[in-house]
Structures are given as structure tokens and as C-alpha cells.
Amino acid sequence: MLKSFVRPFDLENGPLIRVGFIKNEVLLIDMHHVICDGTSFLIIKEEINKYYNEGTIESVDIQFSDYALNLEEKKKNGYFENQIEFYKKMFADEEYETLNIPNKNDMNNEDNENENGNENENKSENCNYLKEIDEITSNNIDKYIQEKGILKAAFFLSIYGFVLSKYSGQNIIYTSITNVNRINYHTQRMIGMFVSTLPILLKFDKEDETMLDIIKENMNLLIDVYNNQDISFSELSKSLKLENVNNGFVYQPNKSMKELMSNTSIFDEDIYNSEIEDINNSLMEENGISKFDISFNLVENDENYSVSVEYNSGLYDKLLIERLVDSYIEVLRNIDYFETSIKEIEYIPEEERNKILNEFNSNKYEYNHDKVYHEEFSRVAKSNPQNVAIVFNGKEITYEKLDQMSNSLGHYLRNNGIGRGDVVPIVSERSYLFIVAFLAVMKSGAAYLPIDPEFPKERIQCMIEETNAKLMLKCISNPEIRERIKFEKVKEYSLMEHNYENDIHEINNINRSDDICYLLFTSGTTGKPKGTLIRHDNLINYCIYGQTVNHKDVYDDQFNTVLAFSKFTFDMSVGEIHYPLLRGKKIILCDDDEFNNPESIGELISKYNIHYLISVPSRFENYLNNEKFSQSFKNIRFLLIGGEKCNTKILNTIRKYSD
Structure with a gap:
């Protein structure tokens, strides 16, 4: 009976509602959601109940058809142009992207390809996760909202965006809000489809801003959105060419329809608790699949709040959704910090935080923060004077020689006014003199800045000006490039012309462990390059203590040679360089012709029996296509990879060629 009653509608011919009975005891109503939202269905139930009990029903002055004609008339008169302009301003000049939080495709992208090279698409299947927010936290939320005079919708929406910004690493969250869209008196009791979904951008790009400030900004934004909600999302997308939005937020206030019903309701009591389901139905496609990969519902109950998340299980693991909700609730529990900067607000639940800090990272090692890199290097050099430190184009440089050469250049720098607090750019091709230079700069008391001679002159100039450099060290054999990289007000000194036999005696240290030892600049692809400052204690921690577990070196002296x-x-x-030098290892330094040639690198690995490599995974994957490199790969004992994601396909490729 029910199977024959509930069946697809004919959208072209209608009607889009059918009514039936079972033995005059059960009333059946089936409606297509295109003509009825959740509120409408509750109104229908209320009116049926009232007519059944009282025999009367109130007439409605304005029907949905009148409402539709009114909207059409407004559209013809340019009413929607102002609303489009509002959203145009919201999205103007904003570099926003579709929400990108970890998903199954990210973790196993290449593995989705089958043997024929076709991609297997994850099946879309709706799943729901529901979690209650405890009563104490709920009461604190109500108290805070009342004290600050803010909208609940803006409050909960802001927390949602904040958590997503943490999980995605995106400062601007592109999301949508679903609204019942019944602010007009005549539409409050009207039957029809009013629920609207509208795009919104939530910004978390100012770390010093407080959560309360963000909530107030979003409250004003939300009010403006509510005042411009008549235009559909599809029309906005076409007009403004918006990116697809893959997530939505719904706030459902505690407006129980039970208050509207008489005490002698003909419906089962649990039928009134279907508001979540009714709104979610409006977010469904024809095939029953959600329009969004994530639909986040914040529901206000009589005594507390709850979170209901509808998500695409083909894309997201349940564990991720659980963590997302737990983080949301953790932020709510930190409501006392909402008037401090958002960077101070904790979003990782205490249990998870304890695992990260104390269980996963149970490798605490106490040491004195009184070391500087160049002093530690000199100590290693004195202990291993005749050990080879660097091999470059067949030339061997011992630890003693490297220490003496860097002493010589360090004295020159110190004698020419370079010292603590200065930054010395080193513009160098691939040469062992670069290593001599950075050690010498540290010994002078300054910090060094590596610069690639291939960088555009404007970018080099920007970095030099940013660091207020007084002197620049150069190692460039190409006369054309050497001549191109010249700057006024900056003295330059050639590493290739320095006499490394002079002043080879030890140079006294003037640095502390918290002094800057080197700088690295970002690529500058998104604007002006930005410098990152590295201190001596940072570098010491990485080179001496960061590669240990329970005070024991992870490599246990099982490698002697490193490829740089x-x-x-x-x-x-x-x-490749700083770490091995403090371990007394041998560095095989590639020149400019070798460093990106897999065949040449393979020859070096075999010739010098190299045990240790570090690079990005994609580089290894590409190089392993070269026969000479893949054959030499069996020499490698330790492989460090980072800088980009590493999936199982790359790992399997590496495993295939390793011993």
C-alpha cells in the first residue's frame, strides 16, 4: 500500500501532492519538496488538526501564487539588481576557495586509479552524526549571548567558520546559510517553498582579532544577508560566477510547533520533532543526496543545544566529522576566552590534546639552551680534524680545513664591521664555498641569508633592503650573472678571491643561543617575499636533539655519507648540510649540473656509497624512472621525505626500488 502511494511525481504535469487513507484510520500525505518546506508541512498539520477538532479553518488573504507573482514583478522592475550588487561587493577582490578539509580523496588520490587507469569515484551516501552539547555549556552560551547582545545565529555561525578555518588552513571560509525566509507577516502562515540557501564569506585572517569582534562583524553581515535573501543561490552563481559551495550551516531556534497545536492533537507526538529532517529535506537533490558534502545543523532544544551533521560518507570519514564536532564544542567551552585574540582559543579537545603533546610526542629531553651552531661545529671539527667534511667535484675538504677557512672569512667580516645583529646575504652558485661562507657569517656574529643567483634582481633587491644588509658575499663564476647582481649602498665581497690562508686561528664567540643564525624568504608567489628567522637554539635542537628518541640517535651511526x-x-x-656537519659525516655536494640530473645523482650515490637522502616525495618518484638512479637507490639506508603529501602509491614505488 505505502509503496504504491509513495512514488515519483510528474513535475511537468502535476499535481505535486497526493492524499490517501488507510481504513479511514491513517492519513497519508505525500508532497514534493519543491512546493513545501518544513514549516509549511507543520502548518498543514496544524490546520488539519484544528479542522478535525473545531470544524473550522481560517482563510488566508494572500496565497503563494500571489507571493510568486509579486516576486516576478519585482524582478522585472530591477528589484534583484541591488541584491546582486550586495553579493558582488562581498566577493569582490576576495581570493576565496572551496572549503578544503582532509578527505578520502586527499589521503588516497592516486590509489583511486584502477589497473586500466580509470578513476573510481567515491559513492555519495548521506550519513548523519548527532551530538548533544552539555547543559552547563549551553547555559553559559545563553548567558554570554544575552550579556553581549548578539544574535544566536551569528554566534554559532562564527564558531563554525572558526573551526573550519583550523581544519582547512584557510583564512576565508566560503560557506552558505539556510534560512526559513519568512520575515514578512503574510508569509509566516503561508504554505509554499520559502527556504533559501545563500552564500557567505567568513574571515579569520586577523590573528589578533577577538572572537567577540568576529561575531559582531558576522552579525552585521548576517543582517545584510537576511535583507538580501530573495534572490536564489543559482541566480547568484550565474551572475557572479561563484565557485561551487560544498558546505552549509543551519541554525534552528527552539520554535516548537507543539505550542500551536491543541491539546487534542490527532497526530502522534513524535511527528512534531521532525524539524531537523524537514529542513534537511530542503537541502536534498532529487536523488535524495545532500546538495552539500557537509551540512552542519545547530539545533536549539528546550534545555540545551545539539549538533547534527549530514555528510557525504564517500568523501569524509566518520572520525573526521566526530573530531569536527568535538572541536566545535571545545571552542564553545572556551567561551571565557572570546574576548582575547582568536589564536589563544583552544579548539583541540583536552583528551586529543593530551595525546598529541604527551603520548604521541613522549620524547621529552631537557638540555641547556646555551649552544650556538658554529661553536658546536668547531668542537666537532677539533674532534675529527682529518675526516672529510665535503666532497665537491672530486675535491675533498676536511673538517679541520673547513673550520680554518671559515675562521679566516669570519675574521674578515668581523674586521669589516659585521657582527651581532647584522644579516649577510650569500649569493652563491652550488659550491663548497657556500658552506664556508655561512659558517663564517655565524662566527662573525651575524646571520646569513641564502640567495639564489637565478632569482630576479628585483626580488634579490627586496630581500637585501628588507634585511638592511651592509655587505654581500658572492660566489658566481658566470660573469654575466655576476655583473647583473650589483646593488648600490651594499658592499660586495667575492668568496672565490678571498685568501683562506690568512687569519685561520679561532675566532671568539659573541653570540647567545637565542640570536638569529639565518633567514629564509618565502617564494613570494602570492606577493612580497616574507622572511623567516631561525635562531641558533632552533638549529641546535634540530641538528642535535630533534633526531633522537629517548636520548638515542634514530640512525644509530648507520650512515656516513649524505647527498646534498x-x-x-x-x-x-x-x-643535508647543517645536520651532518654536527654529526661528523661526509657531505657529497652536487654542483649546478648534477643537482637536478637523476643520472648524475645516481652515479654519485653509487660512487660514494651514499646512505642518506632527504627530499620531497615527488622528486624521488620522478627520479626512480631513471634506470641509473633506480639501480643506485638500493644503497640508501635512510630516506627523509617532507614538504608535500606522500601517498601510498609513492611509498610503494620507493619500496619497490629500495633494498
Whole structure:
């Protein structure tokens, strides 16, 4: 009976509602959601109940058809142009992206390809996760909202955006809000489809801003959105060419329809508790699949609040959704910090935080923060004077020689006014002299800044001006490039022309462990390059203590040679050069012809029996297509990878060629 009653509607011919009975005892109503939202269905139930009990029903002055004609007339008169203009201003000049939180595709992207090279799409299936917010937290929320005079919708929406910004790493959250859209008196009791979904941008790009400030900003934004909610999302998307939105937020206030019903209701009591389901139905496509990958519902109950999340299980794991909700509730519990900067607000639940800090990272090691890198290097050099530190184009430099050469250059820098607090740019091609130079700069008391000679002159100038450099060290054999990189007001000194036999005696240290030892600049692809300052204690921690577990070196002296084939301006070069030098290891330094040639690198690995490599996963994956490199790969004992995601396909490729 029910199967024959509930069946697809004919949208072209209608009607889009059918009514039936079972033995005059059960009333059946089936309506397409295009003509009826959740509130409308509750109104229908109320009126049926009233007619059944009282025999009368109130007439409505204005029907939905009148409402539709009114909207059409407004559209013809340009009413929607102002609303489009409002959203145009919201999205103007904003670099927003679709929400990107960790999902199954990210974790196993390449594994989705089958043997024929076709991609297997994750099946979309709606799942729901529901969690209650405890009564104490709920009462604190109500008290705070009342004291600050803010809208509940803006309060809960702001927390939602904040948590998503943490999980996605995006400062601007592109989301949508679903609204019942019944602010007009005549539409409050009207039957029809009024629920609207509208786009909104939530900004969390100012770390010093307080959560309360953000809530107030979003409250004003939300009021403006409510005043411009007549235009549909599809029309906005076409007009403004908006990106697809993959998530939505719904706030459902505690407006129980029980208050509207008589005490002699003909409906089962639990039928009135279907408001969540009714609103979610308005967010469904024809095939029953949610329009959004994540639909986040904040529901106000009589005694507390609850969170209901409808999500695409083909894209997101239940564990991620649970953590998302737990983080949301954790932020709510930190409501006392809403008037401090948002960077102070904790979003990781205490149990999870304890795992991260104390269980996963139970490798605490107390040490004195009184070391500087160049002093530690000199100590290693004195203990291993005849050990080879660097091999470059067949030339071997011992630890003793490297220490003496850097002493010589360090004295020159110190004698020319370079000292603590200065920054010395090193513009160098791939050469062992770069290593001599950065050690010398540290010994002089200054910090060094690696600069690639291939950088545009404007970018180099920007970095030099940013650091107020007085002197620049250069190691460039190409006369054309050497001549191009010249700047007024900055003295330059050639590393290739310095006499490294002079002043080789030890130079006294003037630094503390909290002094800056080097700087790295960002690529500047999104604007002006920004410098990152690294202190001596940061570098010491990485090189001496960061590679240990329970006070024991993770490598246990099982490697002696390291290949240095990263750009000096790339932070992975620190793992190839600075770390091995404090371990007394041998560095095989690639020149400019070798460093990006997998065949040449393969020859070096085999020739020098290299045990240790560090790079990004994609580089290894590409190089393993070269026969000579893949054959040499069996020599590698330790492989450090980072800088980008590493999926199982790359790991399997690496495992295939490793011993």
C-alpha cells in the first residue's frame, strides 16, 4: 500500500501532492519538496488538526501564487539588481576557495586509479552524526549571548567558520546559510517553498582579532544577508560566477510547533520533532543526496543545544566529522576566552590534546639552551680534524680545513664591521664555498641569508633592503650573472678571491643561543617575499636533539655519507648540510649540473656509497624512472621525505626500488 502511494511525481504535469487513507484510520500525505518546506508541512498539520477538532479553518488573504507573482514583478522592475550588487561587493577582490578539509580523496588520490587507469569515484551516501552539547555549556552560551547582545545565529555561525578555518588552513571560509525566509507577516502562515540557501564569506585572517569582534562583524553581515535573501543561490552563481559551495550551516531556534497545536492533537507526538529532517529535506537533490558534502545543523532544544551533521560518507570519514564536532564544542567551552585574540582559543579537545603533546610526542629531553651552531661545529671539527667534511667535484675538504677557512672569512667580516645583529646575504652558485661562507657569517656574529643567483634582481633587491644588509658575499663564476647582481649602498665581497690562508686561528664567540643564525624568504608567489628567522637554539635542537628518541640517535651511526642536492634557499638543505656537519659525516655536494640530473645523482650515490637522502616525495618518484638512479637507490639506508603529501602509491614505488 505505502509503496504504491509513495512514488515519483510528474513535475511537468502535476499535481505535486497526493492524499490517501488507510481504513479511514491513517492519513497519508505525500508532497514534493519543491512546493513545501518544513514549516509549511507543520502548518498543514496544524490546520488539519484544528479542522478535525473545531470544524473550522481560517482563510488566508494572500496565497503563494500571489507571493510568486509579486516576486516576478519585482524582478522585472530591477528589484534583484541591488541584491546582486550586495553579493558582488562581498566577493569582490576576495581570493576565496572551496572549503578544503582532509578527505578520502586527499589521503588516497592516486590509489583511486584502477589497473586500466580509470578513476573510481567515491559513492555519495548521506550519513548523519548527532551530538548533544552539555547543559552547563549551553547555559553559559545563553548567558554570554544575552550579556553581549548578539544574535544566536551569528554566534554559532562564527564558531563554525572558526573551526573550519583550523581544519582547512584557510583564512576565508566560503560557506552558505539556510534560512526559513519568512520575515514578512503574510508569509509566516503561508504554505509554499520559502527556504533559501545563500552564500557567505567568513574571515579569520586577523590573528589578533577577538572572537567577540568576529561575531559582531558576522552579525552585521548576517543582517545584510537576511535583507538580501530573495534572490536564489543559482541566480547568484550565474551572475557572479561563484565557485561551487560544498558546505552549509543551519541554525534552528527552539520554535516548537507543539505550542500551536491543541491539546487534542490527532497526530502522534513524535511527528512534531521532525524539524531537523524537514529542513534537511530542503537541502536534498532529487536523488535524495545532500546538495552539500557537509551540512552542519545547530539545533536549539528546550534545555540545551545539539549538533547534527549530514555528510557525504564517500568523501569524509566518520572520525573526521566526530573530531569536527568535538572541536566545535571545545571552542564553545572556551567561551571565557572570546574576548582575547582568536589564536589563544583552544579548539583541540583536552583528551586529543593530551595525546598529541604527551603520548604521541613522549620524547621529552631537557638540555641547556646555551649552544650556538658554529661553536658546536668547531668542537666537532677539533674532534675529527682529518675526516672529510665535503666532497665537491672530486675535491675533498676536511673538517679541520673547513673550520680554518671559515675562521679566516669570519675574521674578515668581523674586521669589516659585521657582527651581532647584522644579516649577510650569500649569493652563491652550488659550491663548497657556500658552506664556508655561512659558517663564517655565524662566527662573525651575524646571520646569513641564502640567495639564489637565478632569482630576479628585483626580488634579490627586496630581500637585501628588507634585511638592511651592509655587505654581500658572492660566489658566481658566470660573469654575466655576476655583473647583473650589483646593488648600490651594499658592499660586495667575492668568496672565490678571498685568501683562506690568512687569519685561520679561532675566532671568539659573541653570540647567545637565542640570536638569529639565518633567514629564509618565502617564494613570494602570492606577493612580497616574507622572511623567516631561525635562531641558533632552533638549529641546535634540530641538528642535535630533534633526531633522537629517548636520548638515542634514530640512525644509530648507520650512515656516513649524505647527498646534498637541494637548493641552498630550500629549508631541506639544512637537513643535508647543517645536520651532518654536527654529526661528523661526509657531505657529497652536487654542483649546478648534477643537482637536478637523476643520472648524475645516481652515479654519485653509487660512487660514494651514499646512505642518506632527504627530499620531497615527488622528486624521488620522478627520479626512480631513471634506470641509473633506480639501480643506485638500493644503497640508501635512510630516506627523509617532507614538504608535500606522500601517498601510498609513492611509498610503494620507493619500496619497490629500495633494498
